[in-house]
Amino acid sequence: MSSISVVMPTCGKPGYLAYTLASLSVQTDRNFQLIVVDDDDGTSRATVQQYRADVHLVYLSQKNAGRSAARNTGIGAADGDHVLFLDDDRIAAPDLVAHHHSAQRHSSGVVIGWKSRCLTSWRRDALPMQESDFLQLATRHPAIAARMAVEDFDLIAPADIHTDHAAALDIAGLGDDGDNYPQIVRRYGAGLTGFRLPWVLGTTANLSVPRALLEDVGGFDEQYHGWGMEDTDLSYRLHRAGAPFRVEPSAVNWHQIHPLGPGPLRRDLRRRETDLTRNLARFCDRHRTVETYLYWRKWKSKLSLEAASDLLDVLDRAGSDTWRAELLDTYATLVATDLAAP
Known part of the structure; x- marks a missing residue:
């Protein structure tokens, strides 16, 4: 039995998956099982086979059942006491599994790793790049930045992860991702x-x-x-079940910036926004609690997470069921109106 089972769904991104598999093949802690669930009916089989000798690997294939179903399939095949979820576009630090392993030995709940960004492959007019990404590349690697105006190219290769992980990420790395919420960690500590x-x-x-x-x-x-939202829904149900949460900043991986779909970037961004709006409304409707509606307010840029936490404290101190009921009615109406808007 492995200490940790790494569960990773994949769907139609074999090029990016190769970098992720390369990073998992050089982990300092080898006591893990890797379960790759191919939700694209075997599209990534050949890519996965290249790394079978390097890790304890289980490859499963299904046909477009979706992200949640793929992860549930992976959980069903897991033999570890703990499950580490990764996406198929993440480059793991060499000690990622080791840090999760160590954190779970001292925790009985959810361990949240730290997320960074990187650019492994440049594709013109297809990537959701931020202005800060271009500025970093122009400052650190002006020759790379100059090429971006005229050609598509790979900044690093999966083999570079094997050879020298640090050097490869020095070229490709772009700093922290936006969903670490460092302001929350600063205020409440790693134990939240x-x-x-x-x-x-x-x-x-x-x-x-x-x-x-x-x-x-x-x-x-x-x-x-x-x-969107299937992982937040899981985390919320774990929270309601009493699981403690903590952040482990030393457990790092890098999100490879990649196309969001097969079409033009703007269209793919609109599709994701539509998916998220629908799934967020379903999340609120499923749970119907003040905190889930406050999360919806955060996504609508109406409320910070710190303010939402403070508001919940105020409600608890007030001890008023009437206030909670009125808030729930108000938020339910707002969500329904938002979902009905064109």
């Missing part, structure tokens, strides 16, 4: 003590959980379709 919405930080990009807890809450809800 006193923070009322710790589940918001838990996404399957870099997250480990005792397998028994996953089984207790029933895994992922397969009624979420398209992009």
